[in-house]
Amino acid sequence: MRKFLDRHWYAYAMVLPVVVVIAVLVLYPLAQGVFFTFTDINEANIANPVLDRAATYVGVGLRNYLNVLSGDSSYGSFWSTLVRTLIWTFSCVFFHYTIGLGLALLLNREVRGRAVYRVLLILPWAVPAFISAFTWKYMFNAQYGIINQGLRAIGFDDPPVWLGQNDWALVAVIVVNVWLGVPFMMVALLGGLQAIPADLYEAAEVDGATPWQRFRHITLPGLQSVSSTVVLLGIIWTFNMFAIIYLITGPNPNTRILVTYAFERFFSGASRDYAIASTYGVLILSVLLVFAGVYRRALRKQGEVW
């Protein structure tokens, strides 16, 4: 034991602050959040030192989970919201990745003005997300927005009401999120491309490989570990992406995903139902953990250690 401490004490001393922060600010709240899902906690019965009021919420067993999982519309129609969340997540990440990869491949060539293109293409990343949300909300305005004016100008006389109570609203927020997320993927994949040794390509060229073969057998395998990481992170971030939908369409049920509904329950409405909000949080976390587990197993099968 003595020897063990002698060997490792400085490592532990350096790690300690972060462990404390994570324990106090993440793990403890997480445990408490899970506990809240078995109670009926809300604004009226939470402990409030300002009002000098003790907590009066009581345990309700599994009732919150049963209510939410029943898919009842007064509890946010869990299943259809989950499906919408999955559509949102996978279409966003799919376009992030494909567009990001395409642009990274273009930027990885010797092209005049490469630095300028790179700077311009990164711009959406540099603008704070809430500013982008307002910007696109303005551009998607059905009557005066530049997007519909453009559509009318090229002959669509009856362009969609983008942010109304229909599925176009979901399309609109996906477009915005794709615009926002492409630069990150592009930069990450560009880093990946630059790490692939150039002699591999030269050797392949000498052997007479076509461009497609080079892409298929050198580029894609070379990018695999970068890709698996950024796609996983992208899925997690998009699944939990809140600001865009909240700021652009607000409580519109056609763009409701799990996180935005949880926030609705937490923040708006007279009742401020913290228990249901927490229940949603725990369910979201469970979905993501299951997904990450499956993903990891799939990677491992391909010989990728992660």
Next chain:
Amino acid sequence: MTLDASSLQVVQPDRKPQRRKSRSLGASIGLHGALAIASLIAVFPVFWVLVTSFKPDARAVETTPKLFNESSVDNYVDVLSGDKGSFLSWFGNSVLIALMTTVIAVFLSATTGYAASRFRFPGKRPLLLSFLVVQMFPFAVLIVPLYNILLTLGLQGQQFGLVLVYCTTAVPFCTYMLKGYFDTIPNDIDEAGRVDGLSPFGVFWRLVLPLARPGLAVTAFYAFLTAWGEVAFASAFLSAADESKTLAVGLQVFVQQNRTEWGHLAAASILVAIPAIAVFYLVQRFLVTGLASGAVKG
């Protein structure tokens, strides 16, 4: 170490791109065309806000778009003079909260990033894995307990409470990035320092930290942006008084149900975006994320 693949690290950028000896004219046009269209899509929204920011609110919603329409700097004057809500206090709050978050997060994560990069110790793998898992936590599961904790501590509605909350997201992420950067600094430097009689802390403090300055700068920038643009916690945890809002919350007053003051909103947006963009371009050349180099090392 396998988890290296997940580190978003910063490395020295721009190895020479692949050499292409010659390219046909058609391919050249296609390449530039694709890049130009993509750049246009990337830049246009920002450009359009800039154009709108000079128009009066009533002219911002005309049925035929024009570049100039009674344009003037009135919107900027209104916003800065505080006619439209206390913009300058929101700005101050955002800067203060983001700076505090940055300092605390970078300070805490530097030591851990170093330890994770250099030392083998029992529990290292679970620790790194937990940072990844923390990324998965939706704020929805933490928001109620954090609200509860802040209420108990008397920090609900206080700026410092919000800073603590932001650290939950910033610290694990910063640790990862800094670990990635420390990995790119050769271990020989540490060993030389140890031979010369420095303690492990001395090596970290006197040798590695100064060398890691670019990495620290980019990490700090990430932490800053996290706090600068956050909406959910800021909406929920700051008091409703106008002067205590951050920009992300305050700017929502321009987009009320019935009257949206697009001209003013655009002007305020530009004022918020300019500092972020400026700093972004100062650090962007370090931003080639070394996801790949981490992964290649295996």
